[in-house]
Amino acid sequence: MAKEVTKRSENYSQWYNNLVVKADLAEQSAVRGCMVIKPYGYAIWEKMQRILDDMFKATGVQNAYFPLFIPKSFFSREAEHVAGFAKECAVVTHHRLMNDPDGKGVVVDPEAKLEEELIVRPTSETIIWSTYKNWITSWRDLPILCNQWANVVRWEMRTRLFLRTAEFLWQEGHTAHATAQEAQEEAWRMVQVYADFARNYLALPVIVGHKSPNERFAGALDTLTIEAMMQDGKALQAGTSHFLGQNFAKSFDVQFTNKEGKQEYVWATSWGVSTRLMGALIMAHGDDNGLVLPPALAPIHVVMVPIYKSEEERNAILEKMEEVKKSLEALGKSVKIDDRDTLRPGFKFAEWELKGVPVRLAMGPRDLAAGTVEVHRRDTLEKETMSLDGLGAHICKLLDDIQANIYQKAYDFRQANVEKCDNWEEFKEKIQDGKFLLCHWDGTAETEQKIKDETKATIRCIPEDSFVCEEEGVDIYSGKPSKQRVVFAISY
RNA sequence: CUGGAUGUGGCGCAGUUGGUAGCGCACCUGGUUAGGGACCAGGAGGUCGAAGGUUCAAGUCCUUUCAUCCAGACCA
Numbered sequence: 001m002a003k004e005v006t007k008r009s010e011n012y013s014q015w016y017n018n019l020v021v022k023a024d025l026a027e028q029s030a031v032r033g034c035m036v037i038k039p040y041g042y043a044i045w046e047k048m049q050r051i052l053d054d055m056f057k058a059t060g061v062q063n064a065y066f067p068l069f070i071p072k073s074f075f076s077r078e079a080e081h082v083a084g085f086a087k088e089c090a091v092v093t094h095h096r097l098m099n100d101p102d103g104k105g106v107v108v109d110p111e112a113k114l115e116e117e118l119i120v121r122p123t124s125e126t127i128i129w130s131t132y133k134n135w136i137t138s139w140r141d142l143p144i145l146c147n148q149w150a151n152v153v154r155w156e157m158r159t160r161l162f163l164r165t166a167e168f169l170w171q172e173g174h175t176a177h178a179t180a181q182e183a184q185e186e187a188w189r190m191v192q193v194y195a196d197f198a199r200n201y202l203a204l205p206v207i208v209g210h211k212s213p214n215e216r217f218a219g220a221l222d223t224l225t226i227e228a229m230m231q232d233g234k235a236l237q238a239g240t241s242h243f244l245g246q247n248f249a250k251s252f253d254v255q256f257t258n259k260e261g262k263q264e265y266v267w268a269t270s271w272g273v274s275t276r277l278m279g280a281l282i283m284a285h286g287d288d289n290g291l292v293l294p295p296a297l298a299p300i301h302v303v304m305v306p307i308y309k310s311e312e313e314r315n316a317i318l319e320k321m322e323e324v325k326k327s328l329e330a331l332g333k334s335v336k337i338d339d340r341d342t343l344r345p346g347f348k349f350a351e352w353e354l355k356g357v358p359v360r361l362a363m364g365p366r367d368l369a370a371g372t373v374e375v376h377r378r379d380t381l382e383k384e385t386m387s388l389d390g391l392g393a394h395i396c397k398l399l400d401d402i403q404a405n406i407y408q409k410a411y412d413f414r415q416a417n418v419e420k421c422d423n424w425e426e427f428k429e430k431i432q433d434g435k436f437l438l439c440h441w442d443g444t445a446e447t448e449q450k451i452k453d454e455t456k457a458t459i460r461c462i463p464e465d466s467f468v469c470e471e472e473g474v475d476i477y478s479g480k481p482s483k484q485r486v487v488f489a490i491s492y
Numbered sequence: 493c494u495g496g497a498u499g500u501g502g503c504g505c506a507g508u509u510g511g512u513a514g515c516g517c518a519c520c521u522g523g524u525u526a527g528g529g530a531c532c533a534g535g536a537g538g539u540c541g542a543a544g545g546u547u548c549a550a551g552u553c554c555u556u557u558c559a560u561c562c563a564g565a566c567c568a
Contacts, residue, residue: 013562087566123568157566164567217568237568274568307527346528353528364527374527492567 012232019282020161023291023354026278033159033166037275040355043299045169045275049149051201051296052171052273055193061145061173066127068150069118074126077251084218085122088155090166092118120153125219125244125270128174129252136266139178139258143186147173162279163236163492170274176266178258180245183267184222187243190271191224194239195465202277203294203407204228204284205414206238207487209461214445217270221245227460227487229414230283233434235460235489238280241271279492284410291356292379294406295399301333302395303357305348307364314341317363324361324373324391331392333399353378358402359395379405418467420485427476427488431457436489438467440482442475451477451488460487 020026025041028034037045053063069092076082096112121127128146135141149171159165173190177183191208198204211223220242228238249255249265258264285292295301304321308314318339325335336357338348345362352360362374373391376383379402386394414436421427421437431437432455441447441459452458462484463469469485 152568154567157564158562168568170568240568272568276568309526344526344528344530346526346530348529350529362527366527 015286015288016279016283017161019286019290019354023282023356025282025291026161028161031166033156035159035161035165035167037169040299041278044281044293044297045278047297047299048197048201048277049171052193052197053147053149055197056147056171056173059145059189059193061147061175063148064146065148065150066124066131068121070121070124070127072117072119074130074252075119077126078219078247080247081125081219081251085154089122090120090153090155092120121150122152122154123270123272124148124150124152124172125174125248126252129248129254129268132174132176132266133252133254136176136254136256139256142176142178142256142266143182144176145173145186146175147171160279162275162282164276168275170272172270172272175269176249176254177269178256178264178267180267183245183269184243187222187224187241187269187271190269191226191239191241194226194241194271194273197273198226198228198238198277198280199407201294201296202238202281202284203296203403203410204238204280205407205411207461207463207467208465209463209487211240211461212441212445212448212459212486214448215458217242219244219247221247224464225461227489228280228284229410229417229436229489230280230492231286231413232283233417233436233489235436235487235491236276236280236283237460237491238277239271239273242269244268244270285406286356289350289381290354292406293356293358295358295403298356298358299334300336300355300357301399302328302335302359302361303352304335304337304361304363305345305352306337306339307345307362309365313365313368317365317368320368321361321363324388327392328395331396333395349376353381358399377402379409418487420469422473422476424476427457428455431455431488431490434490436460436487438469438485439476439488440473440484441486442478442480442482444478444480447475447478447480456490457488458491460489460491462486 024038026035026037029036093114094108094112095114096109097106098109100107132144135144151167151169153167155166156164175183175186177186195206195208198206206226206228208224208226211225216223217240222243224241225237226239228236230236246265246267248268254266255263256266281297282291285294304325306314306317306321308317318337321337325337328335349360356378358378360376362376367373371388372385373388374383374385375398377398417434418436418438421430421439427437427439448459467487470483473482474480475482
């Protein structure tokens with residue numbers, strides 16, 4: 001019945017775009033490169049936000065909010081940071097419009113030119129560190145653990161719904177610490193939070209590791225990442241956590257007096273995940289019938305579709321469904337009864353599958369008479385007829401099974417597409433075939449760059465918690481000695 | 493910015509050698525239907541991206557221009 005989405009399908013992009021639009025998640029805005037997130041898509045994002053927010057708070061992080069606009073001078077304090085973002089910034093130059101003297105609408109008032117231009121934040125390190133300067137004077141003020149939920153703007157050349165848009169929603173955590181070790185521990189703690197979230201809620205197996213120097217965040221000493229594999233075999237960076245050292249503290253002159261009474265620069269981290277996670281969810285689990293949502297993130301766990309001919313049948317079935325709905329809601333599940341009278345059941349089945357609702361219950365006159373219901377699970381598309389007795393417990397278990405199965409499926413897929421590779425010719429072929437390749441690397445940026453130029457493949461990470469492989473070997477490209485394997489893949 | 497392509501009802505498309513615009517989906521009305529995306533009948537909706545030119549006549553030919561998409565460079 002269901003066609004599998006084949007790996008490296010030529011129409012993978014098209015499939016993705018169609019799915020995003022048809023499942024009512026988001027659409028392209030008339031504004032260049034920007035996205036409209038629709039209510040159903042936003043409900044999923046809100047759920048992600050809530051879960052992440054609780055996880056952050058459990059580690060002592062507090063939410064705050066900083067300005068959207070960054071004075072150009074702040075932005076340019078940290079040299080590497082500017083270089084990394086300069087090419088994709090939106091800049092505010094004026095603060096007023098006026099009527100066009102020629103009577104054609106409005107024009108920018110040339111009188112209203114800003115003394116200093118404002119950058120629309122592409123990320124908030126600079127504005128936050130200029131603020132932290134005022135907050136920190138003593139070791140007693142540390143650590144500061146702040147997170148903000150915000151939008152940021154990066155003027156990308158080519159955009160793609162959820163994966164790369166000119167404006168996107170995210171959270172960015174910014175912490176300040178007294179010692180390098182504390183900051184490094186914080187960066188590691190947060191990448192672990194991301195990994196937990198990806199695995200347990202998104203049902204996304206991810207590889208945790210360090211970025212190579214080439215792929216690091218602009219201004220970071222170390223970037224930790226979670227890397228996921230999509231169904232076309234490409235890698236998606238799903239979240240990052242940076243150890244910033246003292247770079248920003250030095251640029252913004254943020255010093256504190258330590259216990260010995262000496263002035264010291266503060267140590268920093270920053271970490272973030274974005275609406276890109278929505279893209280990850282879609283590309284990792286979706287099939288040709290549409291979205292497949294892990295129950296942990298589904299805004300609707302169970303949808304109920306009544307089947308009837310007459311008005312009496314309809315009323316009787318809806319009444320019964322209301323009962324079932326209440327019993328499931330009492331178990332903490334979110335339930336929707338699709339009582340739309342103008343659509344046929346088959347249409348509703350297809351529509352809810354498209355939206356990825358994990359479980360569907362269908363009930364018609366036959367079920368009503370027999371005290372049964374048809375239970376359909378989205379992940380496998382299997383259905384069974386079962387008694388209404390004990391339905392609640394069964395649904396709870398089923399949702400758990402679905403969550404586990406979705407993860408397992410993604411995990412198996414990844415395992416089947418990760419392999420060691422020690423031969424350059426093989427590398428070139430297999431990397432195009434959508435594999436993650438574990439290869440020896442000599443640790444130089446030059447080799448990494450040459451490999452990228454020849455194959456588009458990049459080092460996704462130097463793994464820390466899966467596929468760790470410390471052994472002697474020689475670089476796949478240069479033949480120079482290497483002490484461990486790293487993960488190569490073509491990425492989004 | 494470089495290379496390639498495309499612009500025709502809300503969406504997806506067709507439109508022959510130039511002859512005055514059509515199809516599918518969606519939409520509206522009425523009826524029949526309803527256990528996997530219903531069917532029949534009727535209806536509304538387009539100055540063919542824009543500007544200029546050739547012609548008796550341009551969606552179609554020519555020039556200019558704008559926009560979008562794909563592949564590069566950039567990137568969560």
